[in-house]
Structures are given as structure tokens and as C-alpha cells.
Amino acid sequence: MVHFTAEEKAAITNVWGKVNVEETGGEALGRLLVVYPWTQRFFDSFGNLSSASAILGNPKIKAHGKKVLTSLGEAVKNLDNLKATFSKLSELHCDKLHVDPENFRLLGNVLVVVLAIHFGKEFTPEVHAAWQKLVTGVASALAHKYH
Amino acid sequence: MCMAPKPWTFLSFPETKTYFAHFDLSSGSRQVQAHGKKLADALTLAVSHLDDLPAALSSLSDLHAHKLKVDPINFKYLSHCLLVTLARHHPGNMNPEVHASLDKFLSYVSNILTSKYR
Numbered sequence: 001m002v003h004f005t006a007e008e009k010a011a012i013t014n015v016w017g018k019v020n021v022e023e024t025g026g027e028a029l030g031r032l033l034v035v036y037p038w039t040q041r042f043f044d045s046f047g048n049l050s051s052a053s054a055i056l057g058n059p060k061i062k063a064h065g066k067k068v069l070t071s072l073g074e075a076v077k078n079l080d081n082l083k084a085t086f087s088k089l090s091e092l093h094c095d096k097l098h099v100d101p102e103n104f105r106l107l108g109n110v111l112v113v114v115l116a117i118h119f120g121k122e123f124t125p126e127v128h129a130a131w132q133k134l135v136t137g138v139a140s141a142l143a144h145k146y147h
Numbered sequence: 148m149c150m151a152p153k154p155w156t157f158l159s160f161p162e163t164k165t166y167f168a169h170f171d172l173s174s175g176s177r178q179v180q181a182h183g184k185k186l187a188d189a190l191t192l193a194v195s196h197l198d199d200l201p202a203a204l205s206s207l208s209d210l211h212a213h214k215l216k217v218d219p220i221n222f223k224y225l226s227h228c229l230l231v232t233l234a235r236h237h238p239g240n241m242n243p244e245v246h247a248s249l250d251k252f253l254s255y256v257s258n259i260l261t262s263k264y265r
Contacts, residue, residue: 035243
């Protein structure tokens with residue numbers, strides 16, 4: 001069970017309050033596909049993924065990124081209960097989507113880099129550590145129902 | 148390059164501190180700063196030998212395999228924190244292609260440094 005201190009919770013919610021979910025979601029998912037091209041294997045039906053600019057401009061990728069990051073918003077609202085929050089999504093990713101859980105860790109790390117770009121100096125080591133804990137907790141919760 | 152990634156890594160991935168039990172790990176530690184500079188110098192060397200990295204990093208590979216024996220996972224943690232630090236300080240330069248290139252470079256360096264482990 002991941003336990004967040006009051007300071008960590010504050011660091012997370014403070015940053016989240018300033019995040020543009022649509023833009024950041026698209027950017028994080030897009031970068032995942034650019035930086036780790038093998039992750040494109042899940043997006044065959046999404047159209048043009050032939051270059052970084054194609055990926056980042058792809059409307060289906062943007063829409064899906066927004067969906068994924070909106071779901072992370074649920075995590076932010078339920079920091080004390082990540083496993084329960086993602087229980088159904090975990091089953092979905094295992095049974096229907098067949099996504100290797102390593103991909104959740106990769107996306108989490110890409111999101112952290114995107115936040116660092118956007119928040120700059122405000123993204124202190126302590127804020128980073130809190131978010132690292134969150135993305136690790138979410139990745140773990142999403143993998144929890146795998147069998 | 149200011150070597151912030153080290154203390155950064157210790158905060159996000161506390162298990163990495165196990166390799167520095169003999170260090171003063173308090174904030175502003177001279178030892179940590181000096182060690183960070185060693186890392187930065189090694190990466191600078193790597194950058195100037197992109198076409199023959201295995202040869203350039205050979206003695207460092209030996210050191211890590213035979214003496215330091217740092218578990219391979221830790222290279223991933225440090226590489227990630229390096230990227231975060233660079234992103235923070237140079238947001239304008241961290242476009243997706245640069246991000247991908249840097250990640251690839253750090254991953255390759257990490258592989259070379261652990262290549263003689265067994």
C-alpha cells in the first residue's frame with residue numbers, strides 16, 4: 001500500500017491543479033510513442049505515426065492521451081486507495097488490452113519529464129519525488145489484477 | 148553542467164543511497180557534489196565518443212563490473228533523473244526528438260557500463 005505524507009499530497013494536488021489535462025495528456029502519450037517506439041504496437045489503428053510531429057499532431061493520440069490523464073485525475077483524488085480506484089482498469093488492461101505493465105512505468109516516467117518541462121524550477125526534487133511515488137503507485141495498481 | 152541529478156535520485160529512489168553509506172548525504176554535501184562532477188565528466192567523455200562508446204567506456208565498465216557492482220536497475224533511475232533535471236533547466240531544448248535521443252544515449256551508456264557484469 002502506497003502511503004503519501006501530507007507534504008507529498010500537497011505537492012501532487014498543487015501541481016495537478018495547474019495541469020491542462022488535454023494538452024499534457026496528448027503530449028505525454030505522444031512522447032511515449034516517440035521515445036519508446038515499440039509502444040506504438042498498441043496503436044496500429046490510430047493512423048499516421050510515421051514521425052514525431054505526426055504522432056504529436058495525431059488527433060486520435062491526443063484524444064487518447066486526454067482519456068489516460070483524466071484517469072490519473074482519479075488517482076489524485078484517491079491517493080489513499082489507488083488499488084481499488086484502478087481495479088477495473090487493471091482487469092481491462094490485462095484481459096482485453098493485453099498491455100505489458102512495464103508500459104505503465106514508461107508512461108509514468110514520460111509524464112514526470114513533461115511536468116518538469118512545464119513547471120521548471122517549481123518542479124523541485126521534493127515535488128518530483130512525490131510525483132514519482134504517485135506514478136509508481138498508479139503503475140502498480142494498474143498491474144495489480146494481472147493474472 | 149550542474150550535477151543536481153544525484154541528490155535528486157536519492158530523493159525519488161531512496162534505495163540508491165545504499166551505495167553511498169560511506170558518504171555524507173546531507174544537503175549540500177561536498178562528497179555528493181564531487182561525485183556528481185565525476186559522473187558529469189564521464190558523460191562528457193561519452194558524448195565526445197558517440198561512435199566508439201564501448202571502447203571509450205571500457206575501463207568504467209571494468210570498474211562497475213569488478214569493483215562497484217551497482218545493480219543495473221540503478222542506471223535507469225539515474226538516467227531518468229538526469230532527463231528530469233535537463234528538462235527542468237532547458238525546457239526549450241527538450242523537444243520529443245531530443246528527449247528520445249538523450250534517453251537512447253543514456254540507455255546505451257548504461258548497457259555498456261553493465262556489459263561485463265557476467
